[in-house]
Amino acid sequence: MGTVNRHGMQEPTVPTVLAMLLCDTIITDAKSQKKTLVGIFDWFTFPKLPAGLGGFSVYARLTDAEGLYIFKLRFVRLEDDKLLAEAFTDELEAKDRFGFVDLALAVPILAFERAGRYEFQLYANDVYVGRTTVTVRVKEPKE
Numbered sequence: 001m002g003t004v005n006r007h008g009m010q011e012p013t014v015p016t017v018l019a020m021l022l023c024d025t026i027i028t029d030a031k032s033q034k035k036t037l038v039g040i041f042d043w044f045t046f047p048k049l050p051a052g053l054g055g056f057s058v059y060a061r062l063t064d065a066e067g068l069y070i071f072k073l074r075f076v077r078l079e080d081d082k083l084l085a086e087a088f089t090d091e092l093e094a095k096d097r098f099g100f101v102d103l104a105l106a107v108p109i110l111a112f113e114r115a116g117r118y119e120f121q122l123y124a125n126d127v128y129v130g131r132t133t134v135t136v137r138v139k140e141p142k143e
Contacts, residue, residue: 012067013097017130020060020122026104035059035102043135046112054109058120060130062101065094072123073105078133079116112136 024039037059044053058073069092075085087105094101103122112118115136122130 010067012069012094012125013064014127015062015065015069015094015101015124015129017122018061018063018100020058020120020130020132022056022120022132022134023059024056026057026059028104035104042133043137044112045137045139047139049115049136049138050111050113052109052111054107056107058103058105058107058122058132060103060105060122062103062124062129063099064097065099065101065124066097068093069124071103071105072126074121074123075110076119076121077113077116078119079114084118085110 021037021040022042023037024041025037027036027038028034029036039056041056046053069089071089071092073087074083076083085108087108089103089105092101115138117133117135119131119133121128
């Protein structure tokens with residue numbers, strides 16, 4: 001388990017992110033619980049901006065997790081470090097530090113105001129643990 005806090009309670013360990021990817025769909029096999037990631041990407045091209053897009057997912061695989069966690073996903077524009085959205089999971093319990101935690105997080109419609117790089121930041125109990133980025137482009141008109 002993690003360290004003991006000043007109240008004598010066990011603190012959860014800080015998980016390690018092994019992978020964090022954006023994808024169109026995450027399929028979980030009902031029998032084996034194996035995940036299939038469909039349509040992995042790291043960029044969007046829009047005909048014009050601002051634009052909104054959602055309906056995709058963030059997949060994160062973690063290890064070194066033991067204890068109770070609330071995960072937070074922050075969506076940030078890197079150009080000016082502006083927080084654009086954030087979402088939280090329900091409390092999750094990880095029982096085996098040497099096992100894995102798979103997070104499949106559905107992304108609601110997000111606003112992309114301008115071209116550039118955006119980041120999805122993952123926190124475990126308010127501790128930053130990892131990130132993945134997406135580049136937003138505007139489609140150049142054909143001549």
